Amino acid sequence: MNTAMSNPTNTTFFSSLTGKNPPTYGLIMAGGIGTRFWPVSTEEFPKQFHDLLGTGRSLLQKTFDRLSAFIPPENIRILTNTRYQKKVLEQLPEITENQLVLEPTMRNTAPCILLAALKIHKINPEARMLVAPSDHWIEDENAFQQDVTTALEASKNNILITLGIPPTFPHTGYGYIQFDPADTLHNVYRFTEKPDYQTAKNFIASGNYRWNAGIFVWSTHSIIQAFKNYLPQMYQQFEAGIDFLNTPNEQAFIKKNYPLVENISIDYGILEKADNIKMLSASFDWNDLGSWGALYEKLPKNTAGNAVVHSHAVLENATNNLVIADPDKNIILSGLSGYIVVAVQNDLLILPQENEQDLKQLLIQLKS
Numbered sequence: 001m002n003t004a005m006s007n008p009t010n011t012t013f014f015s016s017l018t019g020k021n022p023p024t025y026g027l028i029m030a031g032g033i034g035t036r037f038w039p040v041s042t043e044e045f046p047k048q049f050h051d052l053l054g055t056g057r058s059l060l061q062k063t064f065d066r067l068s069a070f071i072p073p074e075n076i077r078i079l080t081n082t083r084y085q086k087k088v089l090e091q092l093p094e095i096t097e098n099q100l101v102l103e104p105t106m107r108n109t110a111p112c113i114l115l116a117a118l119k120i121h122k123i124n125p126e127a128r129m130l131v132a133p134s135d136h137w138i139e140d141e142n143a144f145q146q147d148v149t150t151a152l153e154a155s156k157n158n159i160l161i162t163l164g165i166p167p168t169f170p171h172t173g174y175g176y177i178q179f180d181p182a183d184t185l186h187n188v189y190r191f192t193e194k195p196d197y198q199t200a201k202n203f204i205a206s207g208n209y210r211w212n213a214g215i216f217v218w219s220t221h222s223i224i225q226a227f228k229n230y231l232p233q234m235y236q237q238f239e240a241g242i243d244f245l246n247t248p249n250e251q252a253f254i255k256k257n258y259p260l261v262e263n264i265s266i267d268y269g270i271l272e273k274a275d276n277i278k279m280l281s282a283s284f285d286w287n288d289l290g291s292w293g294a295l296y297e298k299l300p301k302n303t304a305g306n307a308v309v310h311s312h313a314v315l316e317n318a319t320n321n322l323v324i325a326d327p328d329k330n331i332i333l334s335g336l337s338g339y340i341v342v343a344v345q346n347d348l349l350i351l352p353q354e355n356e357q358d359l360k361q362l363l364i365q366l367k368s
Helices: 011-015 059-068 083-089 109-123 142-158 198-206 220-230 233-240 250-260 264-270 291-297 353-367
Strands: 024-029 076-082 100-103 128-133 161-166 175-179 185-193 211-217 277-283 307-309 310-318 320-323 330-334 339-344 348-354
Touching: 011 024, 024 059, 024 083, 024 109, 059 076, 059 083, 059 128, 059 250, 076 109, 076 264, 076 348, 083 100, 083 320, 100 250, 109 128, 109 220, 109 233, 109 250, 109 264, 128 142, 128 220, 142 211, 142 277, 161 175, 161 185, 161 220, 175 198, 175 250, 185 310, 198 211, 211 220, 220 233, 233 250, 264 307, 291 320, 291 353, 310 320, 320 330, 339 353, 348 353
Parallel strands: 024 076, 024 128, 076 100, 161 277, 307 320, 310 330, 320 339
Antiparallel strands: 128 211, 161 211, 175 185, 175 211, 185 277, 339 348
């Protein structure tokens, strides 16, 4: 692989992103199931639609709020599965159906990003895109806005930009980006997916690795050209229906052809192959909320290290536990330390936090 601005008002910033300057669009990725948050997250009601942190807003709503602070709300697109169309519109009444990018079946991140890019590019060939997952937790939203603004300005130069998060510990569940420390926009050497613990420790010690947050910035022209170069068959499959995009005939074309495209991530399909990748090291705090353990890290805790959300709970001789339940459930916990306890509707999860990586396999056993 080849190798700050002030915080303007919305009115001023919107005018800088529209008119003669390239318009900016935001794509929120909200199609996942979130099985690692069972039993709260299910196929019928995935985690992005839940208020996991007790803020009064779901993860999807918080992400929309974050983006609409500096991107015109009408320029935000929500990528989701067709089965969640109604839920998205219920949670985001400020958007229209035309702002949904609907996939009939899950095909990983590359196909849906290409579809969204083609739809936006058809509206305005000069458009720039921010791609952001719906399940991230970011507290310093001003720093997020400033970093994205920097990346948007740089994306005019026909480059693909990924935001890298400075690692705080050797996490084995994240992807890592090795980069050249020179310059503000760093040349990327390689991507590494989910290294083992010792490798992750070595990455952090070296100082030139960042976590891969899955937050991307590029022009629609640049990312479409990348698909032409590195996933040409996928591009051709979508190009065949370009006349149908953004028309009443779009869904019929997508329903027929989307299941036929390759199931591949944007990382494997494009980023690991492209020679115009740059990384911006993020200045904002970040948590991908990918598991119960990640959620526990972000929640406020009492003096015994227990985090309790929604439920009325009595905890005696109990430390460092995560307790979540329906508001009408009463919970008594005694003699447990370091556990995940989740009780919603008819389902109950009791699992040591150190074993949370087993949850997916346990769910397979439960369903079988």
